[in-house]
Amino acid sequence: METLNLFIRSIFIDNMVFAFFFGMCSYIAVSKSVKTALGLGLAVTFVQTMTVPLNYLLNEYVLAPNALVEGVDLSFLSFIVFIAVIAAFVQLVEMIVEKFSPSLYNQLGIFLPLIAVNCAIMGGSLFMQQMVGAGEIRNVGESVVYGLGSGIGWWLAIVMMAAIRERLAYSHIPAALKGPGIAFIITGLMGIAFMIFSGIQL
Amino acid sequence: MASKSLKNLTAPLSGNNPVIVQILGICSALAVTVQLKPAIVMGLSVMVVTAFANLVMSILRKGVPSRIRIIVQLVVIASLVILVDQVLKAFVYDVSKQLSVYVGLIITNCIVMGRVEAFALQNKPWDSFLDGIGNGAGYGLILVIVAFFRELLGSGSLFGFPIFEKLGLYELGYANCGLMLFPPMALIIIGCIIWVHRSINKDLQEK
Numbered sequence: 009m010e011t012l013n014l015f016i017r018s019i020f021i022d023n024m025v026f027a028f029f030f031g032m033c034s035y036i037a038v039s040k041s042v043k044t045a046l047g048l049g050l051a052v053t054f055v056q057t058m059t060v061p062l063n064y065l066l067n068e069y070v071l072a073p074n075a076l077v078e079g080v081d082l083s084f085l086s087f088i089v090f091i092a093v094i095a096a097f098v099q100l101v102e103m104i105v106e107k108f109s110p111s112l113y114n115q116l117g118i119f120l121p122l123i124a125v126n127c128a129i130m131g132g133s134l135f136m137q138q139m140v141g142a143g144e145i146r147n148v149g150e151s152v153v154y155g156l157g158s159g160i161g162w163w164l165a166i167v168m169m170a171a172i173r174e175r176l177a178y179s180h181i182p183a184a185l186k187g188p189g190i191a192f193i194i195t196g197l198m199g200i201a202f203m204i205f206s207g208i209q210l
Numbered sequence: 211m212a213s214k215s216l217k218n219l220t221a222p223l224s225g226n227n228p229v230i231v232q233i234l235g236i237c238s239a240l241a242v243t244v245q246l247k248p249a250i251v252m253g254l255s256v257m258v259v260t261a262f263a264n265l266v267m268s269i270l271r272k273g274v275p276s277r278i279r280i281i282v283q284l285v286v287i288a289s290l291v292i293l294v295d296q297v298l299k300a301f302v303y304d305v306s307k308q309l310s311v312y313v314g315l316i317i318t319n320c321i322v323m324g325r326v327e328a329f330a331l332q333n334k335p336w337d338s339f340l341d342g343i344g345n346g347a348g349y350g351l352i353l354v355i356v357a358f359f360r361e362l363l364g365s366g367s368l369f370g371f372p373i374f375e376k377l378g379l380y381e382l383g384y385a386n387c388g389l390m391l392f393p394p395m396a397l398i399i400i401g402c403i404i405w406v407h408r409s410i411n412k413d414l415q416e417k
Contacts, residue, residue: 027393032236033320084296087314088288095284121280127237130318134311184408185401187416188233192401199394 011153013209014144018157021206022135024128025165026199031128035166036191045170047112048123049163051101053156055123056132059097060155061148063090063133067140090133091124098124132158169195218340222348224411228321229352230404231414235321240356240396241312246369248308249357253350255298255313259290260322260349261342264330266290268338271331283326284317291316321349356399364390 024030031052038048066089073081102120106113113120123129136154139145145154172194181190228234235256242252266286267274274282295313298306306313316322325345330338361367366374366386374380389395408414 029240029393029396030237030315032240033234036233036236084292087292087295087317088285090314091284091288091317092281095281124280124284125318125320125323127315127318131237131311131315134314138311182405183415184412185405188230189401189404189408192397192404196394196397196401199397200389200392203392203394 011150014150015153015157016208018154019161019164020202021208022158022161023165023202024131024158024162025195026202028131028135029127030131031126031162034122034126035162035169035195036188039166039169039173039191042167042170042174044115045166046163047115049166051105051120052123052126052128053159053163055094055098055101056129056159056162057152057155059090059094059129060132060136060158061151062093062097064136064140064145064148064151066090066093067137086134086137091130094129094133095124128158128162165198168198215337215340218337219344222341222344223351224348224407227348227352227407228324228345229349230400230407232321232324234324235319235349236400237315237319240400241393242309243353243357243360243396244364244391245308245361246354246357248305249353250350251298251302251305252309252312253346253353255294256316256319256321256349257343257346259287259294259316259319260325260346261339262290263287263322263326264338264342265335267326268330268333268335279331283323287322287326288317321345352400352403355403356396359399360390360395363387364395 021027025032025035034048039045067086068075070076071082071086071089073083076082098121101123102113105120132155135158136145136151139154145151169191173191176190176194185193222228226232229236242248263283263286267283270282270286291314294316295306298309298313325342329341333341358368361369362373364387366372366379366384374384374386
C-alpha cells in the first residue's frame with residue numbers, strides 16, 4: 009500500500025513539472041508536437057527509472073556516512089557521482105537508440121544528449137536522497153517505483169502541454185505573448201489544476 | 211573596459227536575458243522565489259558558478275577534444291557547485307536548508323551548460339568570464355523580480371520585514387493572497403514578465 013501511495017504521489021501530487029519546475033527547459037522547447045513529446049517523455053521515463061535506483065545503491069553503499077569505510081562521510085561527493093552516473097547512462101541510451109531506432113534518434117536530435125542536463129533526472133536523484141533521509145524510500149524496489157512514477161509524471165505533463173499547444177495554433181494570442189509567454193501561463197494554470205490532487209492518500 | 215566586453219556584460223540583462231529570452235535555467239529557479247533572501251542567494255550562486263565555469267572551460271577549450279567535452283564540462287561545473295554548496299552550508303545555513311536540492315540542481319542548470327557551449331568554447335577567458343557574470347546577473351534579476359511580487363503579495367513582507375502590517379493595510383480589510391506562495395503562480399508571473407518585456411522589445415516577438 010505504501011508503495012502504491014508513493015507511486016501515485018510521485019506522478020500527481022509531487023509532479024516534477026507542476027510542483028517543482030524540473031525539466032522546464034526541454035519541457036517548453038520540445039512541447040510543440042505531441043509526437044516528439046511522446047518520444048522525449050519515454051526517453052526521460054526510461055532514464056529516470058534506471059538512474060534513480062543506480063544512484064540509490066551508490067548512495068546507500070558508497071556515499072552514506074560509514075558506508076564504505078567506518079568513520080568516513082562521502083556525502084559531499086554525491087552531486088558529482090550522481091551527475092557522472094547520469095551522463096554515462098544517457099550516453100549509453102543514446103548509442104542504443106541510434107543503433108536500433110534511427111528514426112527516433114533523428115526526431116529527438118539534440119534533446120537526447122540534453123537529457124543528461126535535464127533537471128528532472130538530477131532532481132529525481134537528489135529528491136531520492138532526501139526521501140531516504142526522511143525514511144520514505146527504504147529499499148531498491150521503492151526507489152524504482154519513485155523513479156518510474158516521477159518519470160511518468162513528467163511524461164504526462166509534457167504530452168498534455170504538447171496537445172494544448174497544438175490546439176493553440178488556431179487561437180488569437182497577443183503578439184507579445186506568443187511562444188514561451190503563453191506556454192508559461194498555461195503551465196501555471198495546469199499546475200493550479202493539479203493542486204486538486206494534493207492530500208490524496210490511499 | 212572595451213565596448214565589446216561591456217556588451218558581453220550588459221546584453222544578458224535585458225535584450226538577451228537567459229531566462230525570458232533564451233528560456234534557459236527555469237528549472238532550478240522558480241521554487242526558490244517564495245522569498246527575496248533565498249532568491250538573491252541563489253542568483254549569486256548561479257552567477258559565481260557560471261562565471262568560473264566559463265573561465266575554466268575557456269582556458270581549457272583548446273585542450274579538450276570535442277567528443278568528451280560534455281563530461282569535462284559536467285565535472286568542472288559539479289566541482290564548482292560542490293564548493294558553492296559547502297560555502298553556503300558554512301556561512302548561511304538557514305538559507306542553504308531552504309534552497310535544499312536546488313543548489314545541487316545548479317549543475318543541470320541549462321544557463322551554465324548553455325553559456326559554456328555557446329560562448330566559452332569560442333571566446334577568450336576574460337570575455338567568457340564577463341559573459342558568465344552578465345548571464346548570472348540576468349538570471350538573478352528575474353529571480354528577484356519574481357520573488358519581490360511573490361513575497362509582497364503572498365506574505366505581505368519584503369526580506370521578512372512585514373511591510374503591509376506596518377502600513378496598517380490589514381486593518382483596512384486587506385488579506386494576503388495565499389495562492390502566490392504556490393508553485394504555479396511563479397510560472398504565471400514569469401509569463402507576465404515575458405509579456406511585458408516583449409511588448410517593449412517588439413523584435414523579440416514570434417511571428
